[in-house]
Amino acid sequence: MMPALDAGIFHYATRVMELNAKELACERGGRIVFRNVALSLKPGQLMQLTGPNGSGKSSLLRLIAGLNEAQAGVIALEGGDAELTIGQQAHYIAHQEAVKTALTVHENLAFWRDFMGGGDVEEALAAFDLTRLSSYPAGLLSAGQKRRLALARLLLAPRVLWLLDEPTVGLDTASLARLAKVMAAQLDRGGMIIAATHVPLGREPDLRLDLGVAA
């Protein structure tokens, strides 16, 4: 079991970790989306993933999460828990928000907390300014609020790797700042973030990967 999320005390880097990928190739429906992609990410590093539409940003994130199969190449989280897949040590925020409209905001998060075996729903709600909406049905939320609810899932359980697919879509300025703060905390804890976005994330990424060039 991982320790409860408690910024300041908790730190991931009990071991030296590194996410490595080599010679990755991805094929979707018979079309080679990208090939020969390599990346290396160390604790505390933020990687920004860019590239034109259809260059495979989402595919690469799904590949790392274990949701797609690589056509070639290897991905490894060195120093991670050998008994868990990379996906089980990562948070994945996609375009689809995995929000149930018939449940309240609080119930949505409470389910994911139980599912992830994680921590504090109130804290996660507060971090994205959703406390006021906590008893509302998620179906009444605006697009940006739904996005914040999806992002709040990041804080339910400490996972070393965050895979964010266009995390800023629909967010207002205040929410962007909150996201930046949450991401900074994750990096300070020794976490790693890969974000596919063309929007500034509130801090300079440590690494950039342009799939348009790599392909």
Added chain:
Amino acid sequence: MKLLLALIRRDLALSLRQGGGAGTALGFFLAVVVLLPIGIGPDQALLARIAPGALWISLLLSVLLSADRIFQQDYEDGSLDIMTMGPVPFELVALAKAAAHWLSTSLPLAIAAPLLGFLVNLEPQAILPLAASMVLGSAALSLLAAVGAAVTVGLRRGGLLVSILVLPLYVPVMIFGLSASQPGAAPGLTTASLLILAAITLVSLVVSPLASAAALRSYLK
């Protein structure tokens, strides 16, 4: 374990709030059972003879009515993606979702069906064996429905396809369910049929999570 209970609880809450679960299936079941005597005519002896079969067929159809929704919504809103990244094997997630379907749809139907038997002149001594066989068999029905639902999860309007895929698998359940609940059956036949029904349910319990999880994984890729 706590995690799977949370998943079952969530699915039950969803099926209660969104409708389309137990309510719709029960309504459909009631409609079939009410229409049947009207269609067949007022021959009470004939009705009593076909009552168990009529109730079983209504049960199968009602269970199938909501079968395609077992995984569909979670697939469409991305929840299934996240569930593959949970701390438990995906097979257990598939099992929990089938269990939620059983608790929300098949089990209430299996309990209500023998009680609604009076509408088709079900003999009183057949009520108990019918209830026993339906409760046992309904678990197999939900587990098999989950496989069909997983195989068709990415298809729009996959409901009909689920029925076509799953109905053949339902045949053994119905045969032994019926032979357990036949009025005036030979002594020992009821017990033997119930045991075979239990065996079918246990096999489904093992095969269904493996098959559903494999089908869902290939869809997510």
